[in-house]
Amino acid sequence: MTREVRAFAVTVLTLATLGIAAGLLWSGITPRAPYQVTEQGPMLADPTTQALIAADGWFAVITGGLGLLCGGVAWFIGRRWMLAVLLGLCAGGVAAAFLTLWIGSTFTFGSVVVQAAAVPGVKVVPGALQLTAPGVLVSWPLLAVGFFALLEGMHGYRESPLRQPYGGPVV
Template identity: 60%
Template sequence: MRHVRDFAVTVLALAALGVAAGTLWSYLAPRPPYVVTERGPVLADASTQALIAADGWFAVVTGALGLACGAAGYLLSRRGRPLAVVLGLAAGGLLAGYLTTVVGGALNLGAVSVAAAGRDVPAVAGPLKLTAQGVLVAWPMLAAGAFAVLEGVAAYRDSPLRRPFGGHDPYGPISSYDISGGDR
């Protein structure tokens, strides 16, 4: 039952962070320029970098939070239920990434001044959305990866393999030998 609780708490905490991340992403990411025509909104400048910049800001925001969540999850799970926390980081990271896209697309906090190259028609700020869907996995991958790296470092630090020969040096202290290999 504690495993289920730890999993659920991790997922819910990351979901709440996903809402905050969506707000931050909406504030930081630029909006692509659109022109309203009879057919509806059309991308005003096909060479705009705003679409790529929005994906980049999404990766930065969710990646940084993924690393922070992985480290926090590791520190909080030292009591003995790391599997539930790792699974919660993975599932919660996916949910948080999705919530980041939904909230970031719904809010309009970023810069509203846009420019379209070579257009006389006024451009309007378009919706914020992802064009590279692969960045959705930045949060869960970095969270689980950070957890795994920290767990690996701690396991190696406590491992008997780190100290071969049972922790004893078979050659004795180095000060009793000459550099050339002979005794003093």
């Protein structure tokens, strides 16, 4: 029982640590939307900007790729404690996705270039990263658990004594 708890905890903590690194990466490579400072507060300077959509896309690519990587590595390493590792992938993937969102939207890394057609004399500043499609938060845990299940299903089928070659004799 303690080994399963340890496998769960190690999986969750590893994914949470990767979530911090993913947040820094997301903050570094994602373009920022331009905002202009007005009396009412910051307003979107260019309503036709694709930066808001790009933030969602980069978040999905980074967290989805890490989800696939984590699911594959967890299956190869943690096969002795399947259920604990699988639950750790699910809980750790959720924690990592929220950590990625928090770190990426809190800290600004990389070069921030803001280009917008603003009225002369209006100050244009880069906006903070945010997700306009909150559904991308599930990409890390969903792909990690899904890839883990896919690998386990293929391995279970390959090792099954009930599997018979196509067109072969029925045993």
